[in-house]
Amino acid sequence: MKTITTIKIHPSIRELLAFTTSGFMVDEEYEKYLKITNRKLYAYESQGKFVGCIGIEIVRFNECVIKHIAVSPEQRGKGIGSKMIQSLSEQYPFISAETDIEAVDFYRKYGFAITSLGEKYPGVERFLCEYEGRYQ
Numbered sequence: 001m002k003t004i005t006t007i008k009i010h011p012s013i014r015e016l017l018a019f020t021t022s023g024f025m026v027d028e029e030y031e032k033y034l035k036i037t038n039r040k041l042y043a044y045e046s047q048g049k050f051v052g053c054i055g056i057e058i059v060r061f062n063e064c065v066i067k068h069i070a071v072s073p074e075q076r077g078k079g080i081g082s083k084m085i086q087s088l089s090e091q092y093p094f095i096s097a098e099t100d101i102e103a104v105d106f107y108r109k110y111g112f113a114i115t116s117l118g119e120k121y122p123g124v125e126r127f128l129c130e131y132e133g134r135y136q
Contacts, residue, residue, distance in 0.1 A: 017029060039055065053069070065095075112130060115130070
C-alpha cells in the first residue's frame with residue numbers, strides 16, 4: 001500500500017472516498033488525512049491504478065481505527081480489502097471500525113468481533129467491529 005500525502009486529491013482517490021462518505025464531504029475528509037498527524041490514508045494500486053483505499057486514525061502505537069475503506073466496484077471480490085486489512089494488522093494488531101449492517105460480514109470474515117451499538121441514527125443500526133491479534 002502507498003501512503004497518500006499529496007495536496008491535490010487524485011481523481012481515483014476522490015472516487016473511492018465517495019463510496020465511504022457523502023460526496024460533498026470528500027474534500028473535508030481528505031484534508032483531515034493531510035493535516036491531522038494521527039490520521040493516515042493508504043491506497044492500494046493494481047496495474048498502475050488506485051483501486052482501493054483505507055484511512056485510519058492511530059489511537060496508540062499498536063492500535064488504529066478504520067475511518068474509511070473502499071474498493072472500486074470492478075475490483076471487489078478480488079481480495080483487495082483483505083490485503084489492506086492484512087497490511088494494517090502487521091503494524092497495528094488492534095484494529096476497530098464502526099460500520100453499518102452492509103459491511104458487518106466483511107469485517108466478520110476477517111475475524112473481527114461484532115457488537116451492535118444500537119440505533120445511533122434514526123432507523124440506522126451501527127456496529128463496532130474489533131480485531132485483536134495478527135491477521136490470520
